[in-house]
Amino acid sequence: MKIAVIGAGAMGLRYGILLQEVGNDVDFVEPWAPSYQAICKQGGVQVSRDHQNQHLVPVDVYRPDEYTQTPDLVILFTKQMQSEEAMVACRHFIGEKTYVLTNQNGIGSVDVIRRYVPNERIIAGIALIATVLDAPGKVDFMGAKGAGHTQLVNVTEKPDDFTDEVVREFERAGMNPTLQTNYLGTLWGKLLMNSVINTLCTLMDITMGEYVAYSGADDLSRRLIDEGYAAGVADGVRFMQSREEMLQIIDHESSQVNPLHHPSMYQDMVNGRPTEVDYINGHIVKTAKKHGLEAKSHEMLVNLLHLAESAKQLKMAH
Known part of the structure; x- marks a missing residue:
């Protein structure tokens, strides 16, 4: 399969290199100059x-x-906030039969992609794979070979032959894919997990394992899950997990799968890059308000995260 990966960050590199290792013809298209220059x-x-x-x-x-x-x-x-710029810069090589796949954190990129590609050729989904970009062109795959898993879902919720082929290539690459047919349910499951783990670990400068080891972690998680669940249900999301099952997933991923891992939002913060909080907790807040609901805990986290970003920028400037 001929594959172009737009973005040679942590996850783009992991996907592309794993798919290249099993014989796919992979090119990286990198808009970020420091990364492009380092790789060259x-x-x-x-x-x-x-x-x-x-x-x-x-x-x-x-x-x-x-x-x-x-x-x-x-x-x-x-990153989500770079999706529009990337699609504008890369639309010239997206052919009439080219499919576009995104497993980005948060929700928002599909709305950008569908301006350039019909829904029938968009595959979304989520990645539960820990990866760290140590520096431009330098990546660390966390976990044993074959660790982590992915979920893929057609935006139309109607898998086709090409999607099946993509799933097979992901399987060969050891990315443990599951093909789902519930588009919003798939994305919102990861959204809720990220809205807890990414944001709190970033704000408190702790690992995922350190978060769930805290005696009050389940109460914090439940509060955020409840607000997110209410917003999603109001928006027509058919959740694939109950609230309690979502809590168990957060506990398992944090204590058993990646206890020593700092989430991607933390990595952006320490490196002075903008975070995706507006596309994670912020998306929950926006969705809740659309339906006359409140998501006060998520709104507070968005504000605190932006405060932390501002403080980080001031320190780096001096």
């Missing part, structure tokens, strides 16, 4: 697993304006 200078990407066995993986990388091939599949893995 190195002749590839420095890859580690759990901080060990760093080695160079040769890859092909292009700037958006110099990429002219027409891939079968585009994987969009920029």
Whole structure:
């Protein structure tokens, strides 16, 4: 399969390199100049697993304006706030049969993608795979080989032959995909988890394991889950987990799967990059208000996160 990955950050690199390892023809299209330059200078990407066995993986990388091939599949893995700019810069190589896949954190990118690609050729979903970008062109795959899993879902909720082919390639790459047919339910499940783990771990400068080890963690999680669940149900979301099941997923992912991991929002914060809080907790707040509801806990977290971002920027400026 011919694949173009837009965005050579932590997750874009992991997806692209894993798919390349099993024989797919993968190109990286990188709008971020420091990453593009680092990969070109190195002749590839420095890859580690759990901080060990760093080695160079040769890859092909292009700037958006110099990429002219027409891939079968585009994987969009920029940050949510960069989705519009990325799609504008890359729309020239999206062909009439090209599918676009996104497993970005938060909700919002599909609304951008569908301005350039019909719903029938959009595959969304979620990633439960921990990865850290140590520096431009330098990535650390967290967890043993084959660890983590993905969920893929057609925006139309109607899988087709090409989607089945994508699922097979994800399976061969050890990404443990599950094909779902509940679009919003799939995305909102990860949204609720991120709205708890990403935001609180970032604000408190702690790992996922440290969060769930706190005696009051379940009460905090329940409060955020309840607000998110109410907003989603009002918006027509058919949740795939009950509130208690969602709590159990958060506990399991944090205590058993990635207890030592700092979520991606934390990584953005410490590196002075804008976070995606507006597309996670902020999306819950916006959805609640649309239906005359309140999500006060999520609203407070959005404000606190932006305060922390502002304080970080001031420190970096001085």
